[in-house]
Amino acid sequence: MRTYLVKAFVAAGFAPGDVSYEQQGRYFTIDSSSVEVASVADKWILREVYDLADLQDGGVRPMVSEIARFDVGSEMTAAREAAIVAVRRRIDVAMEEST
């Protein structure tokens, strides 16, 4: 999975060293991206971690949003989707800034 993630994210403009593995939580993180790929049982979970402005209780609330699940063996698909989501978020921010 690491190999595919590095390939996909480098192709998307990220640095090779951006991909790291969190041994304790068994998930991959990509620096300067809110995307994570976690290993849970026999699945790869593509998820997004971000802060949410909490208008109800005030302040900022950390959120984890699951985007997709992939079977073991679909690492290439999972890595590509992770890179696409990360790039999409970058584009979102750029578009937001342009308004």
Next chain:
Amino acid sequence: MAVGIGMEQGIAARLGARLLSMTSLVPPAANDPFASAGTLAAGVVPPLARRIAPPRFDVAEARARIADLAAGSFVPGSLSELMSYLAARFLRIEARKGANGQWTNYLVDLRTKGALLAAEVDRKLSTLGIAQMFGRTLDAEAEVVRRKLQATPEMMDARVLRNEISSLFHRQGLVPDEDWESFDVTVNTTFGGRAAMVQGNELWVGREVARAGSDPAENLRLMRSLQAQGHACLWPARNVEDARAGRLVRGMPIILREGAVRTRMIDPERLSLESLTRKFGESYYDYYERKPRHPSASENPLAQASANVVPMSAFRRRPGASQVARVMEEPAPAAARREAVRPRDTDRYAVRHELGRGGEERLVVRDRWENTQRLLGDTDLPAGRYLKEDSFGMPAGSLLVNVDGGYSHQDEQGRLHNPHGPAVVPSEGLPVYAVEGEILSAAEFDGRNAPSRPSRLVRRRPETSDSREPDRMPRPAPAVRPGR
């Protein structure tokens, strides 16, 4: 099943189309021998679940839902109005911050949880658009909400005081005062003996530790003294420069910062300095400046003793003083001091001083929380200083209950004072009489009060602890026990 119908082909075609649209019938196969006669055939109906497409949430769908907003026919007046508008359309706007640290607004479909870049749907929903509409971004709004909800000690105290005064508002609807003088009384009686003061443009209520004098040098000495004792105080001054120079408002209370509450936090509409100034027609500063110089108001009771106050050394030389010195001494022992600074009990209870028909003195403890009252002797009032009021509910100094169960009466200037009986009632030993800080012997007290009091009142003075009549003289021990 096939049915032949003898009718024109056009009618048959229209009927067939209508049946197809309204029922689960399907067109006949091409090789059906009855097709030319307008024959219909029933086929296998696919499961309903497969026919329902999952709800899609894309930019077009989102724009369709908020068409009024996009077209400008709906203009939200506030952020909450916008949120309600979106919620009615199963939408929510969220500000998210990713790894790059920048906030981005997303429009979330509440049914599918799908999220779209809000700016892509409508630029008014972008971070900048929201800021332009409502003056701040969503993350800034969340921070404002957080600050509002943050429970500071002052907010918690303000809530307690709001409950205290809510009954007044409930009965009369407004601040039941016509001027600052009556407001001071209301604050003192309603807020558990607290005092009001102004610092800058803020009206505060809190625990009074001293009163400002007219001499700046004297005020500076007092301020340094209080600070040296570890008190953080609020100084009654118009601005910082005046406070630093000791130019305080003469006679205005100096209160402890701890436990002090801004009145606008208790009730921003009815108790703010602005609204009260408007109601009373003059500022609090002006009121104090025109207020007649009270003989004791301008003199700090802590720094300058009144002429009537007997020095402690002289008092201790008096007969019987050694027996009650323990009660009189302030500060009390450490345990008692801890009790004394516990604000809840002193806020909760007030002591009412009543005179019976026979002139006998009674002290009634009023529980403000449970709205009950009992004789002082029947309670186990914790050690502390309690607001004392007369039978009309007007402030009448305070009652200082000692950790040993004894107590002493003090007037509003902190002097020993009880014109109706003993000013100091120790847990053991003889009572001590005092009026306006002047210690009196039993004979002096009788002589002083004889002309104005019925003789039976003189007689009720306890001779000894054994001969005291329990129904006439409040006896603290053992009913008033040390703090719970």
